[in-house]
Amino acid sequence: MNDIKQLLRSNALRPTKQRIVIASYLFDGNDKHVTAESLSTELAKRKHLISLATIYNTLHDFYENGLLKKLTLSADRVYFDTNTDDHHHFYSEKDQFLIDINKNIKVNGLPKTPKNKKINKIEVIVHLDK
Amino acid sequence: MNDIKQLLRSNALRPTKQRIVIASYLFDGNDKHVTAESLSTELAKRKHLISLATIYNTLHDFYENGLLKKLTLSADRVYFDTNTDDHHHFYSEKDQFLIDINKNIKVNGLPKTPKNKKINKIEVIVHLDK
DNA sequence: ATATCAGTTTAGAATGATTCTAAAGTGTTG
DNA sequence: CAACACTTTAGAATCATTCTAAACTGATAT
Numbered sequence: 001m002n003d004i005k006q007l008l009r010s011n012a013l014r015p016t017k018q019r020i021v022i023a024s025y026l027f028d029g030n031d032k033h034v035t036a037e038s039l040s041t042e043l044a045k046r047k048h049l050i051s052l053a054t055i056y057n058t059l060h061d062f063y064e065n066g067l068l069k070k071l072t073l074s075a076d077r078v079y080f081d082t083n084t085d086d087h088h089h090f091y092s093e094k095d096q097f098l099i100d101i102n103k104n105i106k107v108n109g110l111p112k113t114p115k116n117k118k119i120n121k122i123e124v125i126v127h128l129d130k
Numbered sequence: 131m132n133d134i135k136q137l138l139r140s141n142a143l144r145p146t147k148q149r150i151v152i153a154s155y156l157f158d159g160n161d162k163h164v165t166a167e168s169l170s171t172e173l174a175k176r177k178h179l180i181s182l183a184t185i186y187n188t189l190h191d192f193y194e195n196g197l198l199k200k201l202t203l204s205a206d207r208v209y210f211d212t213n214t215d216d217h218h219h220f221y222s223e224k225d226q227f228l229i230d231i232n233k234n235i236k237v238n239g240l241p242k243t244p245k246n247k248k249i250n251k252i253e254v255i256v257h258l259d260k
Numbered sequence: 261a262t263a264t265c266a267g268t269t270t271a272g273a274a275t276g277a278t279t280c281t282a283a284a285g286t287g288t289t290g
Numbered sequence: 291c292a293a294c295a296c297t298t299t300a301g302a303a304t305c306a307t308t309c310t311a312a313a314c315t316g317a318t319a320t
Contacts, residue, residue, distance in 0.1 A: 077306070107254055119257070122255070124252065184298055
């Protein structure tokens with residue numbers, strides 16, 4: 001709880017009731033993949049009714065501060081991943097699940113980066129099914 | 131023109147005026163990345179006014195038949211790629227561009243595939259900037 | 261403590277890509 | 291060329307996400 005407040009403070013985010021609830025859920029030690037919708041549902045189950053706008057705001061605040069990874073896998077829902085380490089994913093569009101691949105994946109054979117550009121990150125998505 | 135009709139017929143797609151126009155543009159030999167919007171704009175420049183609904187329908191028909199690859203990179207626009215070979219991409223969200231990586235990229239170190247699942251495709255996206 | 265104010269939350273409206281509807285149009289086949 | 295299944299289309303509908311502007315609250319100075 002105090003560590004959650006610390007976490008927020010150290011990212012220049014006021015530890016408001018809503019942020020504390022959301023951060024406590026997200027950063028409980030178990031890696032999670034959430035969408036705004038799924039997070040809202042999950043918190044509602046726990047009797048924490050936080051407006052969707054705030055959930056969106058908060059997910060983005062956390063993302064902007066590197067507390068979450070953002071994954072755009074299907075056009076109609078954005079996933080946020082509490083595991084911010086360098087890692088990749090198995091993704092099943094059919095079953096709507098995401099599994100972290102924490103193993104050391106190596107991508108070999110990349111051509112040179114386009115002029116005046118820098119690589120921000122390399123994302124490997126292993127699509128299942130279809 | 132007749133090859134375009136053949137292409138459509140061989141995919142059980144009636145060679146309608148609209149599909150011929152769209153296919154002629156997309157499959158002119160130069161690999162392209164389009165969104166429904168960009169395609170509509172591009173065709174409009176050429177005086178081909180095709181309804182957006184048809185453009186969406188057609189892109190999906192082509193995609194369903196493997197004539198296009200689909201790329202969901204940002205949540206608010208889906209890209210279609212006329213290069214259907216196995217390949218990967220450089221992507222700049224900032225500048226909204228996509229460059230094919232046709233070189234042979236190898237992904238090493240994948241863990242085993244989740245039970246009862248099969249790998250459909252592996253997608254490597256090299257995000258630039260940010 | 262308390263006033264003050266910038267930072268937050270929120271309901272509800274707005275946005276915008278995409279999909280749906282159902283009516284009119286058009287290839288195809290016999 | 292008749293007949294029908296497949297297509298196209300305008301416009302409405304959908305739905306995740308963002309915006310707005312008003313009410314609220316954590317932090318800071320007094």
